[in-house]
Amino acid sequence: MKRIGTFIFCCTMLLFVASVQGQDLKINSIFEKYGKLKGSTMVILSGEAVRNYRLSVYRSITLQYEAPASDDMQQCLNADKQQARKIKEVIRNGAIRSGYYQLPDEGKKMNRYILFKIGDDQQATLIYMEGDLKSEELINKLFIRE
Amino acid sequence: MFMRDIKNLHDKYFRGETTHDEEQFLREYFLNADRTDDQMETGPLFTYFSEEASVTEFLKGLRADLPAVHKNKIRRIRLLRVLSMAACLLLGVVLLNRIIRDDNMLTENSVWINGEKITHIGVVRAYAETSFEKVKSEENMLEEQLRFMLE
Structure with missing residues:
Protein backbone atom coordinates (compact mmCIF):
# COMPACT_ATOMS: atom_id res chain seq x y z
CA MET A 1 0.00 0.00 0.00
CA LYS A 2 2.90 2.29 0.87
CA ARG A 3 4.57 1.53 -2.46
CA ILE A 4 1.40 2.36 -4.36
CA GLY A 5 1.15 5.64 -2.47
CA THR A 6 4.72 6.49 -3.44
CA PHE A 7 3.99 5.59 -7.04
CA ILE A 8 0.90 7.78 -7.18
CA PHE A 9 2.87 10.61 -5.57
CA CYS A 10 5.58 10.30 -8.26
CA CYS A 11 2.91 10.39 -10.98
CA THR A 12 1.37 13.49 -9.45
CA MET A 13 4.78 15.16 -9.30
CA LEU A 14 5.41 14.30 -12.96
CA LEU A 15 2.05 15.77 -13.90
CA PHE A 16 2.87 18.88 -11.90
CA VAL A 17 6.24 19.27 -13.65
CA ALA A 18 4.56 18.76 -17.00
CA SER A 19 1.91 21.35 -16.22
CA VAL A 20 4.55 23.83 -15.00
CA GLN A 21 6.51 23.31 -18.20
CA GLY A 22 3.30 23.83 -20.11
CA GLN A 23 2.90 27.21 -18.42
CA ASP A 24 6.01 28.53 -20.16
CA LEU A 25 5.79 31.72 -22.15
CA LYS A 26 2.57 32.29 -24.01
CA ILE A 27 4.36 34.23 -26.73
CA ASN A 28 5.85 30.93 -27.92
CA SER A 29 2.47 30.23 -29.45
CA ILE A 30 2.80 33.40 -31.58
CA PHE A 31 6.06 32.12 -33.07
CA GLU A 32 4.55 28.70 -33.65
CA LYS A 33 1.24 29.94 -35.04
CA TYR A 34 2.29 32.87 -37.23
CA GLY A 35 6.03 32.38 -37.82
CA LYS A 36 5.72 30.40 -41.02
CA LEU A 37 2.75 32.21 -42.52
CA LYS A 38 2.74 34.49 -45.54
CA GLY A 39 3.39 38.07 -44.51
CA SER A 40 5.51 37.09 -41.49
CA THR A 41 9.24 37.22 -40.92
CA MET A 42 10.54 35.00 -38.14
CA VAL A 43 14.17 34.90 -37.06
CA ILE A 44 15.61 32.09 -34.96
CA LEU A 45 19.18 32.44 -33.73
CA SER A 46 21.03 30.58 -31.02
CA GLY A 47 24.45 29.42 -29.89
CA GLU A 48 27.58 30.80 -31.55
CA ALA A 49 25.62 33.02 -33.92
CA VAL A 50 24.47 35.33 -31.10
CA ARG A 51 27.29 34.84 -28.61
CA ASN A 52 28.89 38.12 -29.68
CA TYR A 53 25.75 39.89 -28.49
CA ARG A 54 26.02 38.07 -25.13
CA LEU A 55 22.89 36.13 -25.97
CA SER A 56 22.15 32.44 -26.23
CA VAL A 57 18.71 32.61 -27.86
CA TYR A 58 17.18 35.25 -30.10
CA ARG A 59 13.76 34.87 -31.67
CA SER A 60 11.80 37.55 -33.43
CA ILE A 61 8.66 37.80 -35.49
CA THR A 62 7.50 40.73 -37.57
CA LEU A 63 4.02 40.76 -39.02
CA GLN A 64 1.14 43.05 -39.90
CA TYR A 65 -0.66 44.18 -36.76
CA GLU A 66 -4.18 43.09 -37.55
CA ALA A 67 -6.70 40.60 -36.17
CA PRO A 68 -6.47 37.81 -35.25
CA ALA A 69 -2.68 38.08 -34.68
CA SER A 70 -3.03 41.42 -32.92
CA ASP A 71 -5.52 39.99 -30.40
CA ASP A 72 -3.34 36.94 -29.81
CA MET A 73 -0.27 39.12 -29.27
CA GLN A 74 -2.03 41.36 -26.77
CA GLN A 75 -3.37 38.36 -24.87
CA CYS A 76 -0.01 36.60 -24.77
CA LEU A 77 1.88 39.73 -23.73
CA ASN A 78 -0.65 40.45 -21.00
CA ALA A 79 -0.30 36.88 -19.74
CA ASP A 80 3.50 36.79 -19.86
CA LYS A 81 4.00 40.18 -18.27
CA GLN A 82 2.35 38.84 -15.12
CA GLN A 83 5.58 37.01 -14.35
CA ALA A 84 7.89 39.84 -15.48
CA ARG A 85 10.39 41.33 -13.02
CA LYS A 86 10.68 44.65 -14.82
CA ILE A 87 8.18 46.25 -17.12
CA LYS A 88 8.44 49.28 -19.33
CA GLU A 89 5.55 49.73 -21.68
CA VAL A 90 3.46 52.22 -23.60
CA ILE A 91 -0.26 51.51 -23.64
CA ARG A 92 -2.64 53.39 -25.86
CA ASN A 93 -6.40 52.84 -25.83
CA GLY A 94 -5.88 49.82 -23.61
CA ALA A 95 -3.52 48.10 -26.04
CA ILE A 96 0.22 47.64 -25.62
CA ARG A 97 1.98 49.74 -28.27
CA SER A 98 5.49 48.98 -27.10
CA GLY A 99 6.82 46.93 -24.25
CA TYR A 100 9.98 45.80 -22.59
CA TYR A 101 9.73 42.95 -20.09
CA GLN A 102 12.47 41.29 -18.09
CA LEU A 103 11.44 37.84 -16.98
CA PRO A 104 12.64 35.75 -14.02
CA ASP A 105 15.55 33.50 -14.94
CA GLU A 106 13.72 30.25 -14.07
CA GLY A 107 16.89 28.85 -12.53
CA LYS A 108 18.80 29.11 -15.81
CA LYS A 109 21.04 31.86 -14.39
CA MET A 110 20.52 34.00 -17.45
CA ASN A 111 18.44 37.01 -18.31
CA ARG A 112 15.29 36.62 -20.38
CA TYR A 113 13.54 39.45 -22.18
CA ILE A 114 10.45 40.07 -24.25
CA LEU A 115 10.41 43.12 -26.51
CA PHE A 116 7.41 44.31 -28.46
CA LYS A 117 6.58 47.26 -30.63
CA ILE A 118 4.00 48.33 -33.15
CA GLY A 119 5.64 50.53 -35.76
CA ASP A 120 4.16 53.48 -37.59
CA ASP A 121 3.67 51.19 -40.60
CA GLN A 122 1.39 48.99 -38.40
CA GLN A 123 3.98 46.23 -38.40
CA ALA A 124 4.29 44.52 -35.03
CA THR A 125 7.61 43.12 -33.93
CA LEU A 126 7.88 40.66 -31.08
CA ILE A 127 11.28 39.54 -29.78
CA TYR A 128 12.24 36.95 -27.20
CA MET A 129 15.85 36.72 -26.11
CA GLU A 130 17.86 35.15 -23.34
CA GLY A 131 21.51 35.33 -22.35
CA ASP A 132 24.07 37.11 -20.20
CA LEU A 133 23.10 40.52 -21.56
CA LYS A 134 22.37 42.83 -18.62
CA SER A 135 19.13 44.78 -18.55
CA GLU A 136 21.01 48.11 -18.34
CA GLU A 137 22.92 47.31 -21.53
CA LEU A 138 19.71 46.38 -23.28
CA ILE A 139 17.93 49.50 -22.11
CA ASN A 140 20.83 51.58 -23.38
CA LYS A 141 20.59 49.89 -26.76
CA LEU A 142 16.83 50.24 -26.93
CA PHE A 143 15.96 53.57 -25.42
CA ILE A 144 19.00 55.81 -25.36
CA ARG A 145 19.54 57.72 -28.53
CA GLU A 146 23.11 57.57 -29.81
CA MET B 1 21.10 -45.78 14.97
CA PHE B 2 23.39 -45.13 17.95
CA MET B 3 24.18 -41.75 19.30
CA ARG B 4 27.79 -42.23 18.19
CA ASP B 5 26.68 -42.73 14.58
CA ILE B 6 24.55 -39.57 14.80
CA LYS B 7 27.57 -37.68 16.15
CA ASN B 8 29.76 -39.00 13.32
CA LEU B 9 27.13 -38.01 10.74
CA HIS B 10 26.81 -34.63 12.42
CA ASP B 11 30.59 -34.05 12.22
CA LYS B 12 30.65 -35.35 8.64
CA TYR B 13 27.97 -32.79 7.73
CA PHE B 14 30.13 -29.93 8.99
CA ARG B 15 33.06 -31.27 6.99
CA GLY B 16 30.80 -31.10 3.93
CA GLU B 17 31.05 -34.82 3.23
CA THR B 18 27.44 -35.94 3.74
CA THR B 19 25.24 -37.23 0.92
CA HIS B 20 21.76 -35.95 0.22
CA ASP B 21 20.20 -38.97 1.92
CA GLU B 22 22.36 -38.54 5.01
CA GLU B 23 21.37 -34.85 5.26
CA GLN B 24 17.70 -35.83 4.90
CA PHE B 25 18.18 -38.36 7.69
CA LEU B 26 19.74 -35.70 9.94
CA ARG B 27 16.81 -33.32 9.27
CA GLU B 28 14.27 -35.94 10.21
CA TYR B 29 16.27 -37.00 13.24
CA PHE B 30 16.56 -33.49 14.67
CA LEU B 31 12.91 -32.81 13.95
CA ASN B 32 11.71 -35.75 16.01
CA ALA B 33 14.45 -36.67 18.48
CA ASP B 34 15.41 -34.90 21.71
CA ARG B 35 18.65 -33.03 21.25
CA THR B 36 21.67 -33.56 23.45
CA ASP B 37 23.42 -30.56 24.95
CA ASP B 38 26.10 -30.36 22.23
CA GLN B 39 23.38 -30.60 19.55
CA MET B 40 21.31 -27.75 20.97
CA GLU B 41 23.18 -25.11 18.96
CA THR B 42 23.26 -26.86 15.59
CA GLY B 43 19.86 -28.59 15.81
CA PRO B 44 17.79 -25.65 14.54
CA LEU B 45 19.95 -25.66 11.40
CA PHE B 46 18.44 -28.97 10.38
CA THR B 47 14.88 -28.24 11.41
CA TYR B 48 14.82 -24.85 9.70
CA PHE B 49 13.94 -26.18 6.24
CA SER B 50 11.08 -28.35 7.37
CA GLU B 51 9.71 -25.51 9.53
CA GLU B 52 9.99 -23.12 6.58
CA ALA B 53 8.10 -25.58 4.41
CA SER B 54 5.30 -25.73 6.95
CA VAL B 55 5.12 -21.90 7.12
CA THR B 56 4.97 -21.72 3.34
CA GLU B 57 2.16 -24.28 3.34
CA PHE B 58 0.32 -22.22 5.95
CA LEU B 59 0.66 -19.01 3.89
CA LYS B 60 -0.56 -20.77 0.77
CA GLY B 61 -3.60 -21.94 2.67
CA LEU B 62 -4.19 -18.43 3.96
CA ARG B 63 -4.06 -16.99 0.44
CA ALA B 64 -6.51 -19.60 -0.82
CA ASP B 65 -8.89 -18.68 1.98
CA LEU B 66 -8.88 -14.96 1.07
CA GLU B 108 18.42 25.84 -35.89
CA ASN B 109 19.53 29.27 -37.05
CA SER B 110 17.10 30.38 -39.71
CA VAL B 111 14.79 33.08 -40.95
CA TRP B 112 11.30 32.34 -42.25
CA ILE B 113 10.11 34.91 -44.78
CA ASN B 114 6.56 34.42 -46.05
CA GLY B 115 6.81 30.75 -45.11
CA GLU B 116 10.14 30.21 -46.86
CA LYS B 117 13.09 29.12 -44.81
CA ILE B 118 16.54 30.64 -45.26
CA THR B 119 19.47 29.28 -43.26
CA HIS B 120 22.31 31.43 -44.63
CA ILE B 121 23.76 32.84 -41.44
CA GLY B 122 24.56 36.26 -42.93
CA VAL B 123 20.97 36.71 -44.07
CA VAL B 124 19.61 35.47 -40.71
CA ARG B 125 21.83 37.93 -38.82
CA ALA B 126 20.77 40.79 -41.06
CA TYR B 127 17.09 40.06 -40.41
CA ALA B 128 17.76 39.72 -36.68
CA GLU B 129 19.39 43.16 -36.64
CA THR B 130 16.51 44.61 -38.63
CA SER B 131 13.96 43.20 -36.20
CA PHE B 132 15.90 44.57 -33.23
CA GLU B 133 16.04 47.99 -34.88
CA LYS B 134 12.26 47.88 -35.19
CA VAL B 135 11.69 47.61 -31.44
CA LYS B 136 14.13 50.39 -30.67
CA SER B 137 12.49 53.51 -29.43
CA GLU B 138 12.93 56.38 -31.87
CA GLU B 139 12.33 58.71 -28.99
CA ASN B 140 12.97 58.65 -25.34
CA MET B 141 10.21 56.69 -23.63
CA LEU B 142 9.65 59.49 -21.13
CA GLU B 143 9.20 62.00 -23.92
CA GLU B 144 6.81 59.63 -25.61
CA GLN B 145 4.72 59.27 -22.50
CA LEU B 146 4.72 63.01 -21.80
CA ARG B 147 3.62 63.72 -25.34
CA PHE B 148 0.84 61.18 -25.01
CA MET B 149 -0.34 62.81 -21.79
CA LEU B 150 -0.37 66.24 -23.43
CA GLU B 151 -2.27 65.00 -26.49
Missing part, protein backbone atom coordinates in the same frame (compact mmCIF):
# COMPACT_ATOMS: atom_id res chain seq x y z
CA PRO B 67 -12.41 -13.70 0.46
CA ALA B 68 -13.44 -12.56 -3.01
CA VAL B 69 -13.46 -8.92 -1.91
CA HIS B 70 -9.74 -9.06 -1.10
CA LYS B 71 -9.00 -10.72 -4.41
CA ASN B 72 -10.85 -7.92 -6.23
CA LYS B 73 -8.91 -5.35 -4.24
CA ILE B 74 -5.61 -6.97 -5.18
CA ARG B 75 -6.70 -7.04 -8.81
CA ARG B 76 -7.64 -3.36 -8.63
CA ILE B 77 -4.29 -2.45 -7.08
CA ARG B 78 -2.45 -4.37 -9.81
CA LEU B 79 -4.51 -2.61 -12.47
CA LEU B 80 -3.81 0.74 -10.85
CA ARG B 81 -0.10 -0.06 -10.78
CA VAL B 82 -0.08 -0.98 -14.47
CA LEU B 83 -2.10 2.11 -15.38
CA SER B 84 0.23 4.36 -13.35
CA MET B 85 3.25 2.90 -15.12
CA ALA B 86 1.59 3.38 -18.51
CA ALA B 87 0.69 6.98 -17.62
CA CYS B 88 4.27 7.69 -16.52
CA LEU B 89 5.66 6.23 -19.73
CA LEU B 90 3.23 8.24 -21.83
CA LEU B 91 4.07 11.38 -19.92
CA GLY B 92 7.79 10.72 -20.36
CA VAL B 93 7.36 10.28 -24.12
CA VAL B 94 5.32 13.49 -24.38
CA LEU B 95 7.86 15.47 -22.35
CA LEU B 96 10.80 14.06 -24.31
CA ASN B 97 9.07 14.88 -27.58
CA ARG B 98 8.42 18.39 -26.36
CA ILE B 99 12.04 18.92 -25.28
CA ILE B 100 13.37 17.57 -28.59
CA ARG B 101 10.96 19.80 -30.54
CA ASP B 102 11.92 22.86 -28.50
CA ASP B 103 15.62 22.09 -28.93
CA ASN B 104 15.24 21.80 -32.68
CA MET B 105 13.36 25.07 -32.81
CA LEU B 106 15.92 26.89 -30.68
CA THR B 107 19.12 25.54 -32.19
Whole structure:
Protein backbone atom coordinates (compact mmCIF):
# COMPACT_ATOMS: atom_id res chain seq x y z
CA MET A 1 0.00 0.00 0.00
CA LYS A 2 2.90 2.29 0.87
CA ARG A 3 4.57 1.53 -2.46
CA ILE A 4 1.40 2.36 -4.36
CA GLY A 5 1.15 5.64 -2.47
CA THR A 6 4.72 6.49 -3.44
CA PHE A 7 3.99 5.59 -7.04
CA ILE A 8 0.90 7.78 -7.18
CA PHE A 9 2.87 10.61 -5.57
CA CYS A 10 5.58 10.30 -8.26
CA CYS A 11 2.91 10.39 -10.98
CA THR A 12 1.37 13.49 -9.45
CA MET A 13 4.78 15.16 -9.30
CA LEU A 14 5.41 14.30 -12.96
CA LEU A 15 2.05 15.77 -13.90
CA PHE A 16 2.87 18.88 -11.90
CA VAL A 17 6.24 19.27 -13.65
CA ALA A 18 4.56 18.76 -17.00
CA SER A 19 1.91 21.35 -16.22
CA VAL A 20 4.55 23.83 -15.00
CA GLN A 21 6.51 23.31 -18.20
CA GLY A 22 3.30 23.83 -20.11
CA GLN A 23 2.90 27.21 -18.42
CA ASP A 24 6.01 28.53 -20.16
CA LEU A 25 5.79 31.72 -22.15
CA LYS A 26 2.57 32.29 -24.01
CA ILE A 27 4.36 34.23 -26.73
CA ASN A 28 5.85 30.93 -27.92
CA SER A 29 2.47 30.23 -29.45
CA ILE A 30 2.80 33.40 -31.58
CA PHE A 31 6.06 32.12 -33.07
CA GLU A 32 4.55 28.70 -33.65
CA LYS A 33 1.24 29.94 -35.04
CA TYR A 34 2.29 32.87 -37.23
CA GLY A 35 6.03 32.38 -37.82
CA LYS A 36 5.72 30.40 -41.02
CA LEU A 37 2.75 32.21 -42.52
CA LYS A 38 2.74 34.49 -45.54
CA GLY A 39 3.39 38.07 -44.51
CA SER A 40 5.51 37.09 -41.49
CA THR A 41 9.24 37.22 -40.92
CA MET A 42 10.54 35.00 -38.14
CA VAL A 43 14.17 34.90 -37.06
CA ILE A 44 15.61 32.09 -34.96
CA LEU A 45 19.18 32.44 -33.73
CA SER A 46 21.03 30.58 -31.02
CA GLY A 47 24.45 29.42 -29.89
CA GLU A 48 27.58 30.80 -31.55
CA ALA A 49 25.62 33.02 -33.92
CA VAL A 50 24.47 35.33 -31.10
CA ARG A 51 27.29 34.84 -28.61
CA ASN A 52 28.89 38.12 -29.68
CA TYR A 53 25.75 39.89 -28.49
CA ARG A 54 26.02 38.07 -25.13
CA LEU A 55 22.89 36.13 -25.97
CA SER A 56 22.15 32.44 -26.23
CA VAL A 57 18.71 32.61 -27.86
CA TYR A 58 17.18 35.25 -30.10
CA ARG A 59 13.76 34.87 -31.67
CA SER A 60 11.80 37.55 -33.43
CA ILE A 61 8.66 37.80 -35.49
CA THR A 62 7.50 40.73 -37.57
CA LEU A 63 4.02 40.76 -39.02
CA GLN A 64 1.14 43.05 -39.90
CA TYR A 65 -0.66 44.18 -36.76
CA GLU A 66 -4.18 43.09 -37.55
CA ALA A 67 -6.70 40.60 -36.17
CA PRO A 68 -6.47 37.81 -35.25
CA ALA A 69 -2.68 38.08 -34.68
CA SER A 70 -3.03 41.42 -32.92
CA ASP A 71 -5.52 39.99 -30.40
CA ASP A 72 -3.34 36.94 -29.81
CA MET A 73 -0.27 39.12 -29.27
CA GLN A 74 -2.03 41.36 -26.77
CA GLN A 75 -3.37 38.36 -24.87
CA CYS A 76 -0.01 36.60 -24.77
CA LEU A 77 1.88 39.73 -23.73
CA ASN A 78 -0.65 40.45 -21.00
CA ALA A 79 -0.30 36.88 -19.74
CA ASP A 80 3.50 36.79 -19.86
CA LYS A 81 4.00 40.18 -18.27
CA GLN A 82 2.35 38.84 -15.12
CA GLN A 83 5.58 37.01 -14.35
CA ALA A 84 7.89 39.84 -15.48
CA ARG A 85 10.39 41.33 -13.02
CA LYS A 86 10.68 44.65 -14.82
CA ILE A 87 8.18 46.25 -17.12
CA LYS A 88 8.44 49.28 -19.33
CA GLU A 89 5.55 49.73 -21.68
CA VAL A 90 3.46 52.22 -23.60
CA ILE A 91 -0.26 51.51 -23.64
CA ARG A 92 -2.64 53.39 -25.86
CA ASN A 93 -6.40 52.84 -25.83
CA GLY A 94 -5.88 49.82 -23.61
CA ALA A 95 -3.52 48.10 -26.04
CA ILE A 96 0.22 47.64 -25.62
CA ARG A 97 1.98 49.74 -28.27
CA SER A 98 5.49 48.98 -27.10
CA GLY A 99 6.82 46.93 -24.25
CA TYR A 100 9.98 45.80 -22.59
CA TYR A 101 9.73 42.95 -20.09
CA GLN A 102 12.47 41.29 -18.09
CA LEU A 103 11.44 37.84 -16.98
CA PRO A 104 12.64 35.75 -14.02
CA ASP A 105 15.55 33.50 -14.94
CA GLU A 106 13.72 30.25 -14.07
CA GLY A 107 16.89 28.85 -12.53
CA LYS A 108 18.80 29.11 -15.81
CA LYS A 109 21.04 31.86 -14.39
CA MET A 110 20.52 34.00 -17.45
CA ASN A 111 18.44 37.01 -18.31
CA ARG A 112 15.29 36.62 -20.38
CA TYR A 113 13.54 39.45 -22.18
CA ILE A 114 10.45 40.07 -24.25
CA LEU A 115 10.41 43.12 -26.51
CA PHE A 116 7.41 44.31 -28.46
CA LYS A 117 6.58 47.26 -30.63
CA ILE A 118 4.00 48.33 -33.15
CA GLY A 119 5.64 50.53 -35.76
CA ASP A 120 4.16 53.48 -37.59
CA ASP A 121 3.67 51.19 -40.60
CA GLN A 122 1.39 48.99 -38.40
CA GLN A 123 3.98 46.23 -38.40
CA ALA A 124 4.29 44.52 -35.03
CA THR A 125 7.61 43.12 -33.93
CA LEU A 126 7.88 40.66 -31.08
CA ILE A 127 11.28 39.54 -29.78
CA TYR A 128 12.24 36.95 -27.20
CA MET A 129 15.85 36.72 -26.11
CA GLU A 130 17.86 35.15 -23.34
CA GLY A 131 21.51 35.33 -22.35
CA ASP A 132 24.07 37.11 -20.20
CA LEU A 133 23.10 40.52 -21.56
CA LYS A 134 22.37 42.83 -18.62
CA SER A 135 19.13 44.78 -18.55
CA GLU A 136 21.01 48.11 -18.34
CA GLU A 137 22.92 47.31 -21.53
CA LEU A 138 19.71 46.38 -23.28
CA ILE A 139 17.93 49.50 -22.11
CA ASN A 140 20.83 51.58 -23.38
CA LYS A 141 20.59 49.89 -26.76
CA LEU A 142 16.83 50.24 -26.93
CA PHE A 143 15.96 53.57 -25.42
CA ILE A 144 19.00 55.81 -25.36
CA ARG A 145 19.54 57.72 -28.53
CA GLU A 146 23.11 57.57 -29.81
CA MET B 1 21.10 -45.78 14.97
CA PHE B 2 23.39 -45.13 17.95
CA MET B 3 24.18 -41.75 19.30
CA ARG B 4 27.79 -42.23 18.19
CA ASP B 5 26.68 -42.73 14.58
CA ILE B 6 24.55 -39.57 14.80
CA LYS B 7 27.57 -37.68 16.15
CA ASN B 8 29.76 -39.00 13.32
CA LEU B 9 27.13 -38.01 10.74
CA HIS B 10 26.81 -34.63 12.42
CA ASP B 11 30.59 -34.05 12.22
CA LYS B 12 30.65 -35.35 8.64
CA TYR B 13 27.97 -32.79 7.73
CA PHE B 14 30.13 -29.93 8.99
CA ARG B 15 33.06 -31.27 6.99
CA GLY B 16 30.80 -31.10 3.93
CA GLU B 17 31.05 -34.82 3.23
CA THR B 18 27.44 -35.94 3.74
CA THR B 19 25.24 -37.23 0.92
CA HIS B 20 21.76 -35.95 0.22
CA ASP B 21 20.20 -38.97 1.92
CA GLU B 22 22.36 -38.54 5.01
CA GLU B 23 21.37 -34.85 5.26
CA GLN B 24 17.70 -35.83 4.90
CA PHE B 25 18.18 -38.36 7.69
CA LEU B 26 19.74 -35.70 9.94
CA ARG B 27 16.81 -33.32 9.27
CA GLU B 28 14.27 -35.94 10.21
CA TYR B 29 16.27 -37.00 13.24
CA PHE B 30 16.56 -33.49 14.67
CA LEU B 31 12.91 -32.81 13.95
CA ASN B 32 11.71 -35.75 16.01
CA ALA B 33 14.45 -36.67 18.48
CA ASP B 34 15.41 -34.90 21.71
CA ARG B 35 18.65 -33.03 21.25
CA THR B 36 21.67 -33.56 23.45
CA ASP B 37 23.42 -30.56 24.95
CA ASP B 38 26.10 -30.36 22.23
CA GLN B 39 23.38 -30.60 19.55
CA MET B 40 21.31 -27.75 20.97
CA GLU B 41 23.18 -25.11 18.96
CA THR B 42 23.26 -26.86 15.59
CA GLY B 43 19.86 -28.59 15.81
CA PRO B 44 17.79 -25.65 14.54
CA LEU B 45 19.95 -25.66 11.40
CA PHE B 46 18.44 -28.97 10.38
CA THR B 47 14.88 -28.24 11.41
CA TYR B 48 14.82 -24.85 9.70
CA PHE B 49 13.94 -26.18 6.24
CA SER B 50 11.08 -28.35 7.37
CA GLU B 51 9.71 -25.51 9.53
CA GLU B 52 9.99 -23.12 6.58
CA ALA B 53 8.10 -25.58 4.41
CA SER B 54 5.30 -25.73 6.95
CA VAL B 55 5.12 -21.90 7.12
CA THR B 56 4.97 -21.72 3.34
CA GLU B 57 2.16 -24.28 3.34
CA PHE B 58 0.32 -22.22 5.95
CA LEU B 59 0.66 -19.01 3.89
CA LYS B 60 -0.56 -20.77 0.77
CA GLY B 61 -3.60 -21.94 2.67
CA LEU B 62 -4.19 -18.43 3.96
CA ARG B 63 -4.06 -16.99 0.44
CA ALA B 64 -6.51 -19.60 -0.82
CA ASP B 65 -8.89 -18.68 1.98
CA LEU B 66 -8.88 -14.96 1.07
CA PRO B 67 -12.41 -13.70 0.46
CA ALA B 68 -13.44 -12.56 -3.01
CA VAL B 69 -13.46 -8.92 -1.91
CA HIS B 70 -9.74 -9.06 -1.10
CA LYS B 71 -9.00 -10.72 -4.41
CA ASN B 72 -10.85 -7.92 -6.23
CA LYS B 73 -8.91 -5.35 -4.24
CA ILE B 74 -5.61 -6.97 -5.18
CA ARG B 75 -6.70 -7.04 -8.81
CA ARG B 76 -7.64 -3.36 -8.63
CA ILE B 77 -4.29 -2.45 -7.08
CA ARG B 78 -2.45 -4.37 -9.81
CA LEU B 79 -4.51 -2.61 -12.47
CA LEU B 80 -3.81 0.74 -10.85
CA ARG B 81 -0.10 -0.06 -10.78
CA VAL B 82 -0.08 -0.98 -14.47
CA LEU B 83 -2.10 2.11 -15.38
CA SER B 84 0.23 4.36 -13.35
CA MET B 85 3.25 2.90 -15.12
CA ALA B 86 1.59 3.38 -18.51
CA ALA B 87 0.69 6.98 -17.62
CA CYS B 88 4.27 7.69 -16.52
CA LEU B 89 5.66 6.23 -19.73
CA LEU B 90 3.23 8.24 -21.83
CA LEU B 91 4.07 11.38 -19.92
CA GLY B 92 7.79 10.72 -20.36
CA VAL B 93 7.36 10.28 -24.12
CA VAL B 94 5.32 13.49 -24.38
CA LEU B 95 7.86 15.47 -22.35
CA LEU B 96 10.80 14.06 -24.31
CA ASN B 97 9.07 14.88 -27.58
CA ARG B 98 8.42 18.39 -26.36
CA ILE B 99 12.04 18.92 -25.28
CA ILE B 100 13.37 17.57 -28.59
CA ARG B 101 10.96 19.80 -30.54
CA ASP B 102 11.92 22.86 -28.50
CA ASP B 103 15.62 22.09 -28.93
CA ASN B 104 15.24 21.80 -32.68
CA MET B 105 13.36 25.07 -32.81
CA LEU B 106 15.92 26.89 -30.68
CA THR B 107 19.12 25.54 -32.19
CA GLU B 108 18.42 25.84 -35.89
CA ASN B 109 19.53 29.27 -37.05
CA SER B 110 17.10 30.38 -39.71
CA VAL B 111 14.79 33.08 -40.95
CA TRP B 112 11.30 32.34 -42.25
CA ILE B 113 10.11 34.91 -44.78
CA ASN B 114 6.56 34.42 -46.05
CA GLY B 115 6.81 30.75 -45.11
CA GLU B 116 10.14 30.21 -46.86
CA LYS B 117 13.09 29.12 -44.81
CA ILE B 118 16.54 30.64 -45.26
CA THR B 119 19.47 29.28 -43.26
CA HIS B 120 22.31 31.43 -44.63
CA ILE B 121 23.76 32.84 -41.44
CA GLY B 122 24.56 36.26 -42.93
CA VAL B 123 20.97 36.71 -44.07
CA VAL B 124 19.61 35.47 -40.71
CA ARG B 125 21.83 37.93 -38.82
CA ALA B 126 20.77 40.79 -41.06
CA TYR B 127 17.09 40.06 -40.41
CA ALA B 128 17.76 39.72 -36.68
CA GLU B 129 19.39 43.16 -36.64
CA THR B 130 16.51 44.61 -38.63
CA SER B 131 13.96 43.20 -36.20
CA PHE B 132 15.90 44.57 -33.23
CA GLU B 133 16.04 47.99 -34.88
CA LYS B 134 12.26 47.88 -35.19
CA VAL B 135 11.69 47.61 -31.44
CA LYS B 136 14.13 50.39 -30.67
CA SER B 137 12.49 53.51 -29.43
CA GLU B 138 12.93 56.38 -31.87
CA GLU B 139 12.33 58.71 -28.99
CA ASN B 140 12.97 58.65 -25.34
CA MET B 141 10.21 56.69 -23.63
CA LEU B 142 9.65 59.49 -21.13
CA GLU B 143 9.20 62.00 -23.92
CA GLU B 144 6.81 59.63 -25.61
CA GLN B 145 4.72 59.27 -22.50
CA LEU B 146 4.72 63.01 -21.80
CA ARG B 147 3.62 63.72 -25.34
CA PHE B 148 0.84 61.18 -25.01
CA MET B 149 -0.34 62.81 -21.79
CA LEU B 150 -0.37 66.24 -23.43
CA GLU B 151 -2.27 65.00 -26.49
